[in-house]
Amino acid sequence: MQLTKNFSVQELLPPDVYAARGDASAQLIDIRIVNVAQWLRDNLGKAITINNWNSGGQYKESGLRNFETSTGAKWSQHKYGRALDLKVNGMDSEAVRQYIRTNWATLKNIGLTCIEKDTPSWVHIDCRYTGLDYLLEVPYK
Numbered sequence: 001m002q003l004t005k006n007f008s009v010q011e012l013l014p015p016d017v018y019a020a021r022g023d024a025s026a027q028l029i030d031i032r033i034v035n036v037a038q039w040l041r042d043n044l045g046k047a048i049t050i051n052n053w054n055s056g057g058q059y060k061e062s063g064l065r066n067f068e069t070s071t072g073a074k075w076s077q078h079k080y081g082r083a084l085d086l087k088v089n090g091m092d093s094e095a096v097r098q099y100i101r102t103n104w105a106t107l108k109n110i111g112l113t114c115i116e117k118d119t120p121s122w123v124h125i126d127c128r129y130t131g132l133d134y135l136l137e138v139p140y141k
């Protein structure tokens with residue numbers, strides 16, 4: 001099932017969650033962060049990979065994560081369906097972060113509140129509550 005023009009529900013979940021809940025898994029994802037990813041897809045004009053297990057790829061924990069996973073932080077925003085790790089085709093992760101900083105006035109209205117600094121080959125975005133009037137940038141790991 002497509003959630004937005006370019007992103008399906010399968011791209012936002014690990015395979016076991018999709019196997020258990022099917023398209024109802026969409027209820028576990030905060031649509032704001034998917035809309036942020038779609039805005040980046042539209043405005044960068046570049047393909048973005050989140051999970052790709054459904055097409056035989058290696059990524060399965062770049063969206064929602066199980067609470068039992070050993071990947072990432074114990075209270076990661078990924079476990080609440082509020083975070084995505086984006087791989088933007090043909091674009092360096094720092095260049096994507098800079099684009100996000102430059103466009104945060106628009107992105108905050110879609111729901112983006114936080115990114116991780118210095119992630120080498122992906123861009124972490126999330127829509128956690130911060131109460132801040134600036135983009136929160138947290139260290140990764």
Ligand SMILES: [Zn+2]
Pocket residue numbers: 078083084085124125
């Ligand atoms: Zn992440």
